[in-house]
Amino acid sequence: MLARSPMLRPIGMTTKSVPVTQEQVEAAQETLQDFEETLSSFEQAVQEFQASNKNREKAQLSLAEVKLLESESEDFQGKLTEFNTAMKERIALHAGEFQSAGLPMEVRRGWLEAVSRSTRARQQAHEAQEKGRVTRENATQLVKKEMLRVARSQMGPDAGKEAVQGAQQLVQACEEKAEPFVGIPQNKEEGEMEWIAKEIESMVGTAREGIAGAREQLAGERIESVEVEEDIKEDFQAFLQEEAKRSEMCLGQLERRLGRVQNLVANYQRDIQRERNKQTIEELKPQILEQAQALDFAAAEAEVSKAIKAAEEASSPSKKLELMTVEELQAAMEQMTQKVADAESSLKSIEEQICPVEDQDELVKKALQKYVLSQMKSVGSKLSFLQQRLARPKEALEKCRQLIRKKESFRIKSLQVKAMKLMDIFREDQAGKGLEGLPSTDIFRVMDSDGDGLISKEEFIQFFLDLEPLLEDKQQHLKASLEDLERLFSFGLGKEQGLTLQGMEKLVIRFMKVVRPTPLTKNLQVVPGETLRELQLGELLEVLGGPQQSSQKLPRVMCRAKGQVGWATISGNVGTVFLRDFQPE
Structure with missing residues (x-):
């Protein structure tokens, strides 16, 4: 048979009855009475706090009453904290005494019941606190809502909103005026439509001024005269910002509506201009073609060819452009620029002679020129050849410009490196005078x-x-x-x-940028415990000295990072890069 397991007893309980004196019994009873009195007092405080909260759950409280509620809650929290501390201390101090089997049963039972009551009291206190918090939050929201309503009413007429409404009316008037331009205009002469277009142009200008004025009103809204309680200042400011945001969105929509009005008019005018151009082109074709055929193109072509040849010679210097100094390139570019400009002017002149149209739309000129060249194909081919010839000197000129920029940039970089090395020498001299890390x-x-x-x-x-x-x-x-x-x-x-x-x-000034987090240390040598802080990715460092090799053979620079001066590692022994050169724009 299996052996019977002994009955498990609570830790600290003894199975042996220890005799106790009458004085010990009286002391235990006195401790229990004091414990119960403290507990009863706290239970009374919990009931009063619960009753106070219940009476205010559905009441409309004033700001002063909300403040009083918050004060009562803070007081009750203090009582709860004090009670928790006292109970823990007493239970820890006297628990052993009441575990003695020599005490009367009613005393021990009374102690256990009192401890249980204290646990329930604490739980009820926490529940009351949570209900009180909800009550306070609800009351606070209602009070703030009422205070905001009063504050808004004190603002009086909203000049900004009135200005927005005025701008809306102006935009609406523009849209109504532009209705004839929607779709195909019906029952209106071209002259009348042009007159309406001019009126719309003026009205759109006025509407845009109205929108700008509304923005100024919104930006300059004065609320200093409104008395706002400290408790709702943030909420009131958020309200104003939301109102301003809505108004700004409305103004943005008004601007887009004006844009649509202008597009309607512009599309109509473009269609009208297209029809006019078409008519003009048909009328001018015979006259322009006759003038072009009468032109002595051979003489004009020879003149243009001569100008292009001069540009070609100027763009073919004896030395390759890459081998020239900046000064030589600048001199060559100046000559090329002049010759290319002369050739372009000469070519443009012959194109104008082929299509001598003045005071006409550019689209008309291009269409007529295209027509003439389609009728005089040999002339068109020769013009195309001249344009191709001129393209090569223009390419050489652009190449020259790019080389100058490239060489000048390289020269400046070299000068900067030299100047930065001189600046290092200056810093070293100042460091010798006690001004290290200037x-x-x-x-x-x-x-x-x-x-x-x-x-x-x-x-x-x-x-x-x-x-x-x-x-x-x-x-x-x-x-x-x-x-x-x-x-x-x-x-x-x-x-x-x-x-x-x-x-x-x-x-x-030399700068470096952190491309991988690395420590900023006090000294050149990396010593455990001397790290100032971790340099963050993207941080900009002003280099004050170095690079120098540490005892670990790491290249390090003395630098200033956000006001702190220390040493940082440029790269690790295995090639990991922490810092890169960086010059701010």
Whole structure:
């Protein structure tokens, strides 16, 4: 037979009856009485809080009553927290005493019932709190709704809405006026339609002014006179923004409706113009063809051919364009530009002579020219050949322009690299004077010697000339000529008369961009625990020094990132790239 398992008893309970003294019994009864009194007091507080919430569940509360409700809830939360703390402490302190089998049964039973009551009381308190929260939220929403209604009523007439309505009426009047242009105009003469079109043009202008005026009214809506309680300021602002958004959407629709009105009129006018052009072309064809046939085309062709030949010679320099310097290319381009322009002018002249039409629509001119050339095919072939010949010098001219831009860009890049190396030498010199990691803003102030907020050409050149004494023998190649410094300065100029901070940074300050997150550390050597922070993807770094090799043979730069100065790794030992050169536009 299986052995009978012993009965499981709660932890801490003893199976042995330990005798207790009368004093211990009296102490336990006193503890239980105190426990029950505290519990009864809290149960009373829970009932009062429940009753208070129930009375306000369906009532229309004022703002002051909502505030009072919030205050009562905070007080009750305090009581609940205090009760929880007291119960936990007492139960933990006295539980062992009431587990003694030597105590009278009614005392032990009373303790267990009191502990159960405390659990139920806490549960009821939490439920009351949740109901109170719902009541407060509902009451708050009702109060805010009423306060918003009052605030809106204080705004008086909405000038912005009235302006939008006025704009709507103007647009509607334009649409009604444009009804004759829908479909095929019926029972209206062309002259009358043109008159209506002019009226519509004027009305559309007025409607657009009305829309612009409505926008100004909406943007300038003044609400300072409206007294808004602090509790609904955000809600009131959101209401105003939503109203403005609706009005702006309405104005956008009005603009599109005006666009449709203008399209209706434009389509009609285009159709009318097309018919007029067609009629004009038919009337002019015989006259234009007769004039073209009477033209001494051979002499005109010889003149154009001579001009094109000059352009061809100018576009075929003795040296290949790729081998030319920027200055040689600029001289060649200037000559090519003039010769190509002369050839284009000469070719245009002969085209006008073939089709001598003045004061006519361009479409009419092109149609007549096409007709003439279709009737004089040999002339058309020769003109096409001349155009093909001229295309080659024009291509050479464009190639020359592109080469100049490319070579000039390469030259500027080289000058920038040289200027940045000179700037590194300046930083090193300043670091030796206790100014390590000099930021670009301080460098700008040094270069802007007169302190007017702009670096003039003279200040820019003088700054770099002053650096020459700092150059060692092996650094003499970094000296920049006055011409190069002037060219670099001009490249950085914007609309200002001198270099701004951004212009100076674009020219002579090195930047790198984080392409893979990497730590920013205090020192060149990577030491555990000296990380300042993690550099984030896309972050822009101002390079203050380096690159230098760390003891781990990692290329690292001293840099400033969001005001912090430290060292960052450019690339890892296995080729992982963390930073790339980057120059802001």
